[in-house]
Amino acid sequence: MKILLLSKYSRKGASTRLRLLQYLPLLEIKGFEFTVSSLFDDQYLDMLYQKGKRSRFRIIMLYLRRLFVVFRAFRYDVIWIEKEIFPYMPALAERVFHALGKHYVVDYDDAIFHNYDLSSNPFLRLALGRKIDVVMRCASSVVVGNDYLASRAKSAGATRVELVPTVVDATRYSSIESSVASSPVIGWIGSPSTQRYVVSIAHALSSMCQKYNARLLLVGASVDITSEFPGVDVEVAPWSEASEAELIAAMDIGIMPLPDGPWEKGKCGYKLIQYMACGIPVIASPVGVNVDIVGNNQCGLLVANEAEWEIALDSLLELPAQRLKLGSAGRQAVDDQYSLAIQAPVLASILTQSLIGPGG
Numbered sequence: 001m002k003i004l005l006l007s008k009y010s011r012k013g014a015s016t017r018l019r020l021l022q023y024l025p026l027l028e029i030k031g032f033e034f035t036v037s038s039l040f041d042d043q044y045l046d047m048l049y050q051k052g053k054r055s056r057f058r059i060i061m062l063y064l065r066r067l068f069v070v071f072r073a074f075r076y077d078v079i080w081i082e083k084e085i086f087p088y089m090p091a092l093a094e095r096v097f098h099a100l101g102k103h104y105v106v107d108y109d110d111a112i113f114h115n116y117d118l119s120s121n122p123f124l125r126l127a128l129g130r131k132i133d134v135v136m137r138c139a140s141s142v143v144v145g146n147d148y149l150a151s152r153a154k155s156a157g158a159t160r161v162e163l164v165p166t167v168v169d170a171t172r173y174s175s176i177e178s179s180v181a182s183s184p185v186i187g188w189i190g191s192p193s194t195q196r197y198v199v200s201i202a203h204a205l206s207s208m209c210q211k212y213n214a215r216l217l218l219v220g221a222s223v224d225i226t227s228e229f230p231g232v233d234v235e236v237a238p239w240s241e242a243s244e245a246e247l248i249a250a251m252d253i254g255i256m257p258l259p260d261g262p263w264e265k266g267k268c269g270y271k272l273i274q275y276m277a278c279g280i281p282v283i284a285s286p287v288g289v290n291v292d293i294v295g296n297n298q299c300g301l302l303v304a305n306e307a308e309w310e311i312a313l314d315s316l317l318e319l320p321a322q323r324l325k326l327g328s329a330g331r332q333a334v335d336d337q338y339s340l341a342i343q344a345p346v347l348a349s350i351l352t353q354s355l356i357g358p359g360g
Contacts, residue, residue, distance in 0.1 A: 003351065004076040005036045006069070008083055012045045013038075017241070018166050018270060019109050019145070020082060026344040032351065035076070037069045039087075073097070078354050079104035083112050084135055090127070091134040098138035105354045106135055109145040109166050111266025113152060118262060133157070140354040143347070145268035146289035162350050165289075166268040168277045170339040172245045175279030175331045183233070184212060184317055187251030187280075189219040189244065189271050197257045202228045204309040209233070212317040219247050249278045252323060253316050254300075256284040257309070269293045272300075273338045276330030281323045283312045299330030 005024075009016040016038065024034055039062055047053055063086060070093050073079055081104055085093040097104055113132035119125050133156035136142045141160045142153040153161045186205065188198050198205070198218065208214060209232045216232060218225060220239035237247055248254065254275030258264045265288040272293050275282045282300030284290040294300045301312040316323050336342070 001031065001078065001352070001355075002033045002076045003035070003078050003080050004069070004073050005034050005080045006066070006082065006085060007036060007038045008087075009040050009045060010038045010042050011241075012042055013040070014270075015109050016082060019107050020080070022169060022340060023344055023347055026340065027348055027351070030348050032348070037066070039063075039066050074100075074102060077103075078140075078351060080351065081106045081135075081139075083108060083110075084132065088115075088124075088128070091131050091138070094135045094138050103140040103354050103356075104138075105141045105143060105351060106139045107143045108149045108153075108266075109268045109270075111149065111152070111263055114262055114266070130156075140356070141350050143350060146266070147292070148265045148288055160353075162346075164343055164346055164350070165338055166270045166273065167338045167340050167343050168273055168334065170277055170334055170341065173274070173277035173334075174245070174249055175277070175327070182213065184214045184252040185217050185250060186214055186253050186255060186313065186317075187217040187219070187248065187275075188221075188255050189239065189248060189274065191220045191239070192222040195221040195225050197259070198255070199225065199228050200259070201255075201257050201306050201309045204306050204313060205229065206232050207310055208313040208317060211314070214317060217247065217251055219244065244274070245278070248274055248280065251275070251278070251280050253313070254278075254280045254282045256282065256290060258285040258287040258290065260285070260287050264288060273334060276327075276338070277334045279327040279331040281316055281326035282330065283309065283316070293333075297329055297333035299326050299333055301326075 005020060007016040007020055011017050011021055044058060047055065070085065079102065116124060116128040116131055136153045137157040139158060141162055142158040143162045143164050144150045144153055145166050150161050150163055205216060206229050209216060216229060216234045217237065218234065219237045221236050223236050226234045226236060256272050267288055269289045272282050272284055272290065276299055282294060284294050284300060284302055286302040286304055291302065294302050303309050303312045
């Protein structure tokens with residue numbers, strides 16, 4: 001079975017790496033053959049991450065390169081698309097594939113439809129507000145990371161919607177038993193674009209760090225975030241794929257604060273699953289899939305405001321045995337549900353069934 005994988009990013013893009021590329025070795029063992037073509041390459045991402053800029057000329061060249069790939073798509077059995085083929089353009093390619101009977105599977109781990117239907121640009125809302133609904137409706141299968149995205153796919157008229165959580169390769173993560181440490185570590189992993197969520201609970205974090213002589217470990221944040229936590233021992237560590245598992249294993253509590261907004265409802269809770277893979281208890285906002293991950297697996301605490309954040313941190317910092325209990329439950333949930341080994345056969349079945357077409 002020959003599959004053309006139209007990813008949005010190269011391996012440097014987290015969504016591409018986690019939702020698609022990490023599955024390829026296991027799927028290839030099952031007989032699938034993949035040709036991977038990313039829209040945005042390493043050079044584009046390096047410029048975006050390091051300078052916060054995008055080259056219009058380079059974007060045009062990358063779109064033309066993708067157009068050439070799309071013209072050759074009919075030599076493959078199935079097309080596997082990450083989100084959409086051409087961002088910020090009408091779903092013409094997806095419509096053509098559907099009209100000509102070319103089956104495709106589309107994957108979502110984010111509420112990207114809100115790029116269009118909640119845009120501040122009225123022309124964009126009018127022209128593309130229902131674009132992703134068209135992409136979903138024309139797909140043989142829509143694969144989503146949570147119920148919020150699944151609900152949108154069903155309302156769009158998708159005939160086959162499959163829920164596959166964003167998972168970890170559990171073999172990369174060591175479960176570390178919580179212990180009584182002189183300086184327990186409260187940890188977070190993310191990026192400069194999302195570190196504002198941590199800053200939103202700065203008072204609770206600072207108060208509990210000072211009470212318990214705890215440290216903050218912020219992976220992927222910008223160094224200037226330390227000014228938000230005066231009097232607190234804050235370590236800012238750069239993110240890398242090679243070091244992330246080791247850094248998370250150094251934490252005693254993993255946190256995921258989020259506001260309750262439409263974008264946040266579309267998130268798939270990946271950092272929670274990373275914490276859980278290391279046997280670390282979690283504290284999270286009760287937003288979107290966080291409620292299912294934490295509530296269904298008894299692996300941490302859900303808190304709705306900063307006062308509750310302070311109470312939850314106080315509870316877990318004071319009780320190492322409770323941290324161990326919750327962390328163990330989290331690791332078990334990863335082994336049972338949120339691991340690559342568990343979900344790879346599910347994805348293999350989805351790709352195979354997509355040959356039948358929508359509703360088959």
